[in-house]
Amino acid sequence: MEIEKIKKQFKxxxxxxxxxxxxRIRYLGKKGEIAWAFKQLKSFSLTAKKKIGPELNNLKRExxxxxxxxxxxxxxxxxxxxxxxxxxxxxxxxGHLHITTQAIREIVNVFKxxxxxxxxxxxxxxxYFAFESLNMPKEHPARDEWETFFIQDLSNPKKGKAVITPxxxxxxxxxxxxxxxxxxxxxxxxxxxREININHIPSFYQFEGLVIDKGINITHLRGLxxxxxxxxxxxxxxxxxxxxxxxxxxxxxxxxxxCDLCLGKGCRFCKSGWVELGGAGMVHPNVLKFGKIDPCKxxxxxxxxxxxxxxxxxxxxKINDIRHLFSNDFRFLEQF
Ligand code: DAH
Numbered sequence: 001m002e003i004e005k006i007k008k009q010f011k012x013x014x015x016x017x018x019x020x021x022x023x024r025i026r027y028l029g030k031k032g033e034i035a036w037a038f039k040q041l042k043s044f045s046l047t048a049k050k051k052i053g054p055e056l057n058n059l060k061r062e063x064x065x066x067x068x069x070x071x072x073x074x075x076x077x078x079x080x081x082x083x084x085x086x087x088x089x090x091x092x093x094x095g096h097l098h099i100t101t102q103a104i105r106e107i108v109n110v111f112k113x114x115x116x117x118x119x120x121x122x123x124x125x126x127x128y129f130a131f132e133s134l135n136m137p138k139e140h141p142a143r144d145e146w147e148t149f150f151i152q153d154l155s156n157p158k159k160g161k162a163v164i165t166p167x168x169x170x171x172x173x174x175x176x177x178x179x180x181x182x183x184x185x186x187x188x189x190x191x192x193x194r195e196i197n198i199n200h201i202p203s204f205y206q207f208e209g210l211v212i213d214k215g216i217n218i219t220h221l222r223g224l225x226x227x228x229x230x231x232x233x234x235x236x237x238x239x240x241x242x243x244x245x246x247x248x249x250x251x252x253x254x255x256x257x258x259c260d261l262c263l264g265k266g267c268r269f270c271k272s273g274w275v276e277l278g279g280a281g282m283v284h285p286n287v288l289k290f291g292k293i294d295p296c297k298x299x300x301x302x303x304x305x306x307x308x309x310x311x312x313x314x315x316x317x318k319i320n321d322i323r324h325l326f327s328n329d330f331r332f333l334e335q336f
Pocket of ligand 1: 166167168169208209246248249278279280281282301302303304305
């Protein structure tokens with residue numbers, strides 16, 4: 001009788017067959033290998049029976065033991081499976097508004113109580129509203145400042161080429177042409193320019209204020225700038241106006257705020273201690289005329305700043321590169 005052969009085969013099966021019940025039936029079942037061997041033993045001589053009988057019994061016990069061990073091993077594994085019902089679950093992450101959206105909302109909230117009407121003009125604009133109606137005729141060199149994207153194959157004989165709106169000032173004449181006076185407009189829209197560096201991104205937001213009424217003068221503009229600086233940037237922040245030149249305002253200014261990163265000492269970001277927020281001025285009579293408003297009866301002021309840059313100058317944000325805002329890096333975004 002080939003007891004060794006059965007033993008070898010059993011060990012092979014134990015390694016290769018996963019279903020333990022199947023192995024048990026094959027070896028220990030009524031018609032299994034062991035039962036069959038015992039049947040054969042009947043026809044053996046008495047001395048052979050005495051020798052082989054106990055060997056067969058030992059093999060049977062050995063098989064039973066090994067199968068039992070295997071079964072226990074499995075149930076142990078199940079017992080320590082990684083399902084710990086009392087462990088706290090993973091919470092789904094909750095997002096929040098992007099820093100630019102937060103800035104937009106905060107800016108609108110500063111101007112709303114003063115009666116400003118929030119509008120949003122086109123992101124693709126006609127050359128006419130972006131430049132010509134702002135006192136910058138075709139081919140005028142002043143246009144160069146705006147690093148404009150022109151849209152090919154899209155032009156209108158009266159309104160010129162289409163452009164990606166380079167500044168929110170393009171909403172000024174559109175607002176005037178609505179024909180409703182007085183005007184208190186806050187145009188907050190997306191703009192585009194061909195510039196990318198620590199201070200500039202090609203797609204950004206600007207907000208533009210326009211106030212037109214009888215008797216509006218520079219003191220109203222100064223008062224509004226102070227109001228905004230105190231309500232948006234917080235106490236201790238200073239603004240200053242510098243004489244400048246824009247074709248659509250007369251006189252024109254640039255408005256600076258002391259840098260939040262170095263508080264006016266001068267750093268990699270601001271260089272001089274002051275950061276330019278944007279431009280402002282008294283609306284040029286020619287622009288009023290383009291808007292069908294009589295400059296002898298009405299005057300007004302306007303200002304236009306970048307939303308992202310304004311937010312960066314807010315106390316405590318400490319953002320040293322405007323490009324972080326569009327990097328989609330959670331390590332940055334989660335801080336705000
Ligand atoms: N539109 C100008 C720019 O993007 C900023 C500006 C200057 C807006 C003077 C104004 C203004 O309303 O009066 O650089």
